[in-house]
Amino acid sequence: MASLLYIAVMLTGIYYVGAGLAPDWSGRELAIFLAGLAALLVVEQVDWRRPRSRNWAASLLLVRMVLLEVVHSADGAGFSRALYVLVPFFAYLYLGRAAGISLAAVYVVAALIRASAVTGGKPDPEVVSDLFMLFIGLALTVATASIATEQRRSRLQAERLVEELTATQQRVAELSAASERNRLARDIHDSVGHHLTAISVQLAKAEAFRERDPSTADRAVADARRTAGRALREVRESVGALRAEPFSLAAALYALVEGLDDPDFRVVLDVDGPDVPGRAGPEALYRVAQEALTNARRHADAGLVRVAFRNAGDDAVLEVEDDGRGFEPDATSGGGLSGMRERLAALGGTVRVESSPGQGTRITASVPAAAR
Structure with missing residues (x-):
């Protein structure tokens, strides 16, 4: 926005001189006028490319104020007065509400003093109109800076909330993963461990009865085989749990008891x-x-x-x-x-x-x- 205003004032001044509307505007004054506006454009580029700090913003604001006075001193037509509204805008935006409103008040008082000196204290409708327009411009600038500041604060708060939400989601994901690992560890202990114990007991029984009672040993081996089948089925059911498949407690208990009895x-x-x-x-x-x-x-x-x-x-x-x-x-x-x-x-x-x-x-x- 500032750069566009600088360019607009620059082009207006060039047209004003080129059209022959400024017979009293010397080449030296025009050169100072254009050089000051060009310097202001450079300031905006520097400010845009470098991260801001409070001291950096205050320094650039001071540079802008000095350059505006240089431009205004060489501006015989008074076009550069429109640029004074940028000073409280930047002050409000980067230094705070008090700085913006204070500088706006300073420029209003300075404009009144300058107008009084020009008119000798006598009423002048054109001067009053210019003062009124300056006051309106400063008021609108302060209001715009206030809105921009609130928007920036809201954006920063939203970014912080997003960062906090992302960190919370990562933490929840970590806790969920840890909880799921613990659940799987318990399932392996309770399910596979149980069946391995039963298989071990049945195979030990088969070995003990292999010579004395082959039929009992055969039944024990058959029981071990069925237990291994149930272990495999429960592993599949555990996988099904991850897919939210239905689970019947009564049926599972009947199968469990039947395999152990x-x-x-x-x-x-x-x-x-x-x-x-x-x-x-x-x-x-x-x-x-x-x-x-x-x-x-x-x-x-x-x-x-x-x-x-x-x-x-x-x-x-x-x-x-x-x-x-x-x-x-x-x-x-x-x-x-x-x-x-x-x-x-x-x-x-x-x-x-x-x-x-x-x-x-x-x-x-x-x-x-x-x-x-």
Whole structure:
């Protein structure tokens, strides 16, 4: 905007002289007039190419004021008076509201003093009209600078908000990735680890009965094969979880119990109530059942395990109780129990472990309806 005004005043002055309308305008004055405007154009280019600081803006403002006085001193026609409105504009824009309004007031007072000196204190309609136009121009300039300042402040705030939002999104993505890694780690421990334990037990049984009872050994191998098939199926179901495919807790529990129940390790399932909707809640309860059954078989030497699921009230509750050797819950901090608690806590649920040496173990997990 400033450069366009400089060029407009320059072309007007050249036309004014070329048309013979300025007989008293000497060549020296015209040269100073044009050189001053050219210098102002250079100032705008320098200001546009270099990042601004407050000191830099104040220095350039002072240079503009000096050059404007030089141009005005050589301007016999008074065209350059229109350029004075740029001073409060730049002051407001780069130095603040107080600086812009103060300089506008200074130029109004200076114009009044200059007009009074020219007219000798006598009223002159043309001078009054010029003063009025200068006042209007300064007022409009200050208002424009105010709008431009608010727009720039809004743009900077929007840029900061975008940066903060981007940083927040990156942080959320990192936390989501970490949460997903933890979930996959728990799934691998609860699912694949469970089935590998069952396969290991069945193969050990086959090896022990290979000579004494080949038919029992064959059944154990067949059970190990079925368990491996279930492990593969659950891996596929875990992949399906990433695709948000439906998950039936009741069907999964029936399949789990069917694969583990044998003469040496009896598992009884009792399901009361409708299936649990959604994926996260039922899968979390299923992993608790899987971990509890694995521990009962691998660590507790249990002969009978009762798995009960009920979904009749606000909470879906899973209970796994065995007749094994038991343990001291406060003295145990295994990854399986920690994984159960983490999984349920993420859904607002709870896991309660009741056990004592020689008295078996009861694990109760619940998921609130809001989490489902």
